[in-house]
Amino acid sequence: MALNLFYPFLGWMMLFVLLPVGLSQAGNSPILLLDRRPFYTPSVMTILSGQSVQWYNQSMQPHTVTHDGCGRGRRCAFASEHLHPGERFSVSGLSPGLYSYHCEIHPFMRGRIQVKRIAQNPGVTEL
Numbered sequence: 488m489a490l491n492l493f494y495p496f497l498g499w500m501m502l503f504v505l506l507p508v509g510l511s512q513a514g515n516s517p518i519l520l521l522d523r524r525p526f527y528t529p530s531v532m533t534i535l536s537g538q539s540v541q542w543y544n545q546s547m548q549p550h551t552v553t554h555d556g557c558g559r560g561r562r563c564a565f566a567s568e569h570l571h572p573g574e575r576f577s578v579s580g581l582s583p584g585l586y587s588y589h590c591e592i593h594p595f596m597r598g599r600i601q602v603k604r605i606a607q608n609p610g611v612t613e614l
């Protein structure tokens with residue numbers, strides 16, 4: 488293939504490769520599960536209503552991502568299975584509010600998700 492044909496083709500290929508990644512993450516990097524404090528990193532993550540949040544287990548052992556309401560007679564917003572090293576878990580559709588969560592295996596591992604409402608005025612967010 489001639490180079491002057493090849494380069495535009497390469498550009499299109501890059502678009503198809505990069506676009507789905509950008510859309511799925513919606514601007515948020517995953518929360519990393521680490522073997523050291525603060526374990527869930529960052530320990531507090533703020534997202535906008537409608538965005539998803541993802542965890543990635545970068546540690547050497549299994550963990551869970553379990554909303555504090557689960558199993559305590561309150562509303563359980565999300566609960567992962569055991570996440571083994573290299574596995575991911577994601578949640579979408581959370582209503583605005585503050586969600587404290589923990590690891591079922593290591594209860595000292597704690598994190599929070601803050602979901603902010605999107606204001607009617609585009610580009611402006613409110614608490």
Ligand SMILES: [Cu+2]
Nearest residue numbers: 550590592593
């Ligand atoms: Cu754990």
